[in-house]
Amino acid sequence: MRKAGENMKLIILGLLLTINIPVSYGRSVDGDFVISRVTKANNKLDSYLMGREIALTLVLLPELGNELKVTINEDDKSLNAFATFDDQSNPLIIVNRGLLDHEEMTKELLDLFLCHEMGHLSGGDPKLVRRNGKLSWSSVEGQADYFATQICMDFLGYSEEQILHQSITFASLIAKLKGHSKLPKIDTPESYNVSRTLQTHPTPQCRLDTLVAGLRSKPRPHCWFNPMELD
Template identity: 30%
Template sequence: MIKGILILAILIAFVGGARAHSEHQSAGFVEENQLSIPVGDKAAGGITEAQFNRVIDRVSELHRDEVTDAGGELMVERKWSDGTVNAYAKQKNGKWILAMFGGLARHPDITEDGFALVVCHELGHHIGGAPKKIKSNTPLYWASNEGQSDQYGLQRCLRKYFNSYSNGQSYFGRKFEQQTRLCRKSWSNSEDIKVCIRGLLAGKSVGNLFTSLRNLSQAPGYETPSKEIVSRTYDGHPMPQCRLDTFVRAALCTHDYYQRLSNTDASKGFCMRSNGEERGARPLCWYKPSDL
């Protein structure tokens, strides 16, 4: 009898612990790492605390109603003093949380637009649509997977952000020839081209961050796409070149950011090869279309 009670108590504790653990499961921007960049680090670069807060304020303001309509309450944990070089999305008690860290914002590769892409990526875990991170009843079933959060982050969230908040900079001239050439493949309007160029530059900022964190010798390039083709959709963090490929394709997809997304149908709101939209379709280095 006593033995049975003990076993039952252990099972209850295990289930309760599992539930508590599940509540705190989170989706990170990059793989777990030990790098820390504290406030005042002389080797730090990145952005200022004012820029950090401004970006968070703007992205939150633009998307709060969308989160509410999806059934959540958006909350941002601003951890400027924390040296962690990462960012997280998590859901707990109806709160759809973005955890943003000063360590990532202070990384030398991060620009203000690059940080906006990080915030947009984490938001994408909540409202980025299909494909989801993990199937069935596992703890992160609510989260759009990493590649999809990259695609959503630049194609929809960041584009909306750029259209709402111009930084007043000109993006035309020799310095931006490569980006301009790419963007003109999809866009003809000068404002659309400018937004596309800003997106590519933001993608390169975080692409360089990925390279640094993995200690790779070569940074990803706009026109050196990954040759990898997955046999099934990969939910984790793709390699840096594959992630930059996603940003490039997101910048070149001409779907507007007001189209309704689906948590089950990956074609809703995004470019698809099956629709003849190869240029802006998710790259095959992480995404496996159902018709291929």
């Protein structure tokens, strides 16, 4: 666990953060895209989001630098966020307006979404495989979830109980958005093993299993991860 002094430093740095006007272009895993409109913070949750830039920067891998940007895509009302790089090769997290405005969104849950995106940037292997067969810079979805609770949420100062609560909320929200009638539970883990590491999002139950495994530093669940591929 992180020392209390480090957590206090993050709080102070967040309070001192000067909010920058976000950039307008970035690169995705599969190519270029244009964000049609991003804005300055315009409500309390927006301001909180922008204030997380410095704290999240400290979770970045050293080779990614120290210029993490967080922006809002006002034109996308879907509940989503994604990690990429801007046109100066700085790591960039884009959060859709739909995620911030969702009725169940809280600061704590937003942090878990942000930590998932940080997992794409700093989560390590296994990595996504591009369409041309080469490895991407981005960790796969399952690894991003694992990093979120094993490293990032702890670094932001959350207790194990808080992380567990947000993990259940996170997985349940995703299940509801996908129209699942059965919500994921701690005591009903997925029982199947994948033959190849998933390149896509695992099931909501598998994602909860992964978040809990990361929190408790347990092996990555085989509902998305095949350890033989890393040998």
